[in-house]
Every structure is written in structure tokens, then in C-alpha cells.
Amino acid sequence: MKKRQIFPLWSFGAEVSDPELKDLSDWVRGRRIFPCDLVTYKVEHSLGKQAEVDMPCYGGLDYRMRIVSSLEDVRGGFLRGEPALDFGMLLQDAKSAVKVNKQVRVCLPSPLSLGIEDGYYGDSDDFTGALSLLYRKIMRELRDVGIRECVIIGERFSSIELEELVSGKTFFFSPTSTSTALCAILEVQDAVAVPALRLVHLLELLNEYDVSTAALIDAGPRDFEIALHAFDPEHLLAGGYATGTNQDYWTDLKKRAYVAIEYF
Numbered sequence: 001m002k003k004r005q006i007f008p009l010w011s012f013g014a015e016v017s018d019p020e021l022k023d024l025s026d027w028v029r030g031r032r033i034f035p036c037d038l039v040t041y042k043v044e045h046s047l048g049k050q051a052e053v054d055m056p057c058y059g060g061l062d063y064r065m066r067i068v069s070s071l072e073d074v075r076g077g078f079l080r081g082e083p084a085l086d087f088g089m090l091l092q093d094a095k096s097a098v099k100v101n102k103q104v105r106v107c108l109p110s111p112l113s114l115g116i117e118d119g120y121y122g123d124s125d126d127f128t129g130a131l132s133l134l135y136r137k138i139m140r141e142l143r144d145v146g147i148r149e150c151v152i153i154g155e156r157f158s159s160i161e162l163e164e165l166v167s168g169k170t171f172f173f174s175p176t177s178t179s180t181a182l183c184a185i186l187e188v189q190d191a192v193a194v195p196a197l198r199l200v201h202l203l204e205l206l207n208e209y210d211v212s213t214a215a216l217i218d219a220g221p222r223d224f225e226i227a228l229h230a231f232d233p234e235h236l237l238a239g240g241y242a243t244g245t246n247q248d249y250w251t252d253l254k255k256r257a258y259v260a261i262e263y264f
Contacts, residue, residue: 007174013060013107059107080120110154215239
């Protein structure tokens with residue numbers, strides 16, 4: 001006899017394409033809270049698409065636009081002084097998101113994924129350390145207004161980022177999940193999110209690392225069937241990171257977040 005095992009669907013962020021001018025204008029006319037901008041639109045639009053997600057999340061690599069525009073002393077792509085931040089729009093995004101769903105998380109690009117260069121310290125470690133210290137303040141402020149957890153996204157992470165930002169309320173996520181990136185992440189956390197296409201590489205690492213929970217990005221029943229050879233069902237999640245223009249991305253993922261288990 002077979003029974004369908006359903007896995008919770010967690011979001012690890014969403015990249016939203018620029019809207020048509022008419023759509024943006026209609027949205028602005030319908031708002032009652034100002035100021036607002038293109039990033040505000042993308043935050044609200046991405047969460048609106050995640051109604052069926054058990055753990056929604058706004059932000060992603062493109063959310064660097066919000067952070068960089070809020071940084072002081074950044075000129076021409078270079079940091080020219082001690083990193084400081086105007087928290088206004090970041091906190092407004094967070095408050096709006098919490099009104100949509102009290103379980104919401106935010107996906108922040110890692111400090112070194114911001115795309116800015118050091119024009120002040122003259123030392124890469126000091127530069128990374130200063131940005132990481134600022135991120136700790138950002139994450140504390142976001143949690144204070146109700147953000148459940150901060151996902152830190154990057155192709156890879158420096159040892160300083162990992163050491164300074166690790167906590168019970170942060171989650172490192174690499175969308176490409178190379179073996180090197182996965183190893184670095186598993187040195188500091190025992191839960192991991194990986195694209196289903198990289199599942200085999202995660203399974204190869206289980207002899208070296210204890211993994212309590214695995215979220216499979218863009219997975220389907222066959223992927224979960226394979227994962228169940230190494231994980232109990234309660235330690236698996238369906239994961240999503242929206243990067244395309246598929247309007248039904250989250251709905252489709254929800255439909256595929258299961259596996260048929262044989263019971264005797």
C-alpha cells in the first residue's frame with residue numbers, strides 16, 4: 001500500500017523581473033504607504049506569488065540594490081569610509097513583509113556579493129570584517145521588526161563571512177552549491193539547501209558531515225525518493241528560489257513536493 005508523503009515548501013528567495021511601466025504605475029497609485037520604489041514593488045510582488053509556500057522569503061541576489069543604495073560613503077562602486085547604513089527602506093520592506101506573513105524570512109546577498117570594492121581599508125580582511133559587522137546590525141534590526149530568519153545568499157562565502165554571520169537565526173545558501181561551497185557551509189551549519197541537480201554531491205558529503213535537514217531546490221518526487229535513502233522524511237524539505245518569469249513557479253513546486261512511500 002502506498003501513501004503520499006508531503007514535504008513542506010520553503011522559499012529561499014525570489015528574483016523578480018522589472019515590471020512593465022503600466023503595472024508599476026498602477027501599483028504606485030494603489031499604495032497608501034510611502035516612500036516606495038522598484039525594490040518595494042519586487043518585495044511585495046514576490047511575496048504575493050508565495051501564498052502556497054509554508055515558509056515564504058523575499059529578497060535574493062538582486063536585493064543588493066536595496067542594501068547598496070542604503071549604504072553611506074559608497075561612490076563609484078567603492079566604499080570610501082566606515083560602513084554605515086540608513087535603515088529606513090530596509091525596515092519598511094521588512095514591516096510590509098511581516099504584514100503579509102508573520103513567518104516570513106529575508107534573503108540577503110552576502111557582504112562580498114554586494115559588488116562594491118574597498119576604497120577605504122586597504123586590507124581585504126578588514127573590509128570583509130567591517131561589512132560583516134554591519135550585516136550583524138542589519139539582521140538584528142530585521143529580527144526586531146519580526147523577520148523570522150535571514151538567509152545569506154552567495155555563490156561562495158569567505159571564512160570571515162561564515163565566522164562572523166553564523167547564528168541560530170541565519171542560513172547560508174549557495175544557489176550553485178558546488179562541492180567547495182557546500183563543504184564551507186556545512187562547517188558552520190547542519191542544515192543545507194541544494195538544487196535537486198546537486199543532490200548526488202550532497203549525498204557524497206554525508207560521510208564527512210552531519211546533516212540534520214536538507215531542502216531540495218526545484219525537486220520532484222523522484223528526487224525525494226532518492227533523498228529518502230539517506231534522510232528520514234521529517235528531515236527533508238521542498239525548496240524554491242525563483243529566478244525566472246514562470247508565474248506558476250511556486251504552485252508547480254507545491255504540486256511536486258511529495259513522494260509515494262510504500263507502507264506494509
